[in-house]
Amino acid sequence: MAKRGLLIxxxxxxxxxxxxxxxxxxxxxxxxxxxxxxxxxxxxRPGEVEGREYYFVSEDEFKKNVEEGNxxxxxxxxxxxxxxxxxxxxKMRDEGKNVLLEIEVSGTLQVLGKLRDDKxxxxxxxxxxxxxxLENRIRGRKTETEEMIAERLxxxxxxxxxxxxxxxxxxxxxxxxxxxxxxxxxxxxxADDDR
Ligand code: 5GP
Numbered sequence: 537m538a539k540r541g542l543l544i545x546x547x548x549x550x551x552x553x554x555x556x557x558x559x560x561x562x563x564x565x566x567x568x569x570x571x572x573x574x575x576x577x578x579x580x581r582p583g584e585v586e587g588r589e590y591y592f593v594s595e596d597e598f599k600k601n602v603e604e605g606n607x608x609x610x611x612x613x614x615x616x617x618x619x620x621x622x623x624x625x626x627k628m629r630d631e632g633k634n635v636l637l638e639i640e641v642s643g644t645l646q647v648l649g650k651l652r653d654d655k656x657x658x659x660x661x662x663x664x665x666x667x668x669x670l671e672n673r674i675r676g677r678k679t680e681t682e683e684m685i686a687e688r689l690x691x692x693x694x695x696x697x698x699x700x701x702x703x704x705x706x707x708x709x710x711x712x713x714x715x716x717x718x719x720x721x722x723x724x725x726x727a728d729d730d731r
Contacts, residue, residue, distance in 0.1 A: 548662035549692035551674035
């Protein structure tokens, strides 16, 4: 039987580059990654596709999923709800896939609480080299209004104080370097027979 897959949490403040790092990691087939697509009430951004970046749902639909216990974790982030569908995560891990979650801090804390004794859990906090760097990235995305940018930056300042909850902190100073560091962490855990 295949070894049960890992649950990898890739977290960090909005704008730090989690999405780009995730897409690079997904290219490495030896990591056997399965990306868990979240549910959100946020509006679709140009270029986003239903079921690829997110499952875009109404607030009522989201709340129904919360009530029915369908989400592994969920959070309200700058006015919108985001959550991880539970059943697919279990199914993929049972099939030996390493499931990757790209989620914010409060959702991570819920998973860490629920899966405290799960030796297959890896938590990674991706941080920017500086807060100025983060601001430049959020502005560069050109998808948010000034007010939304300010809110996201304020939120990021708080989140940056949460690195100690994670097993690993990785600085996104250089994309290839950061991706390489994370890939090594995953490979080391895949090879660990004690988990
Ligand atoms: P964005 O609106 O930029 O796509 O996402 C905002 C924040 O929500 C990001 O930090 C992103 O990682 C996080 N996020 C995305 N999906 C989930 C989820 O399912 N649960 C939680 N807790 N956060 C999520």
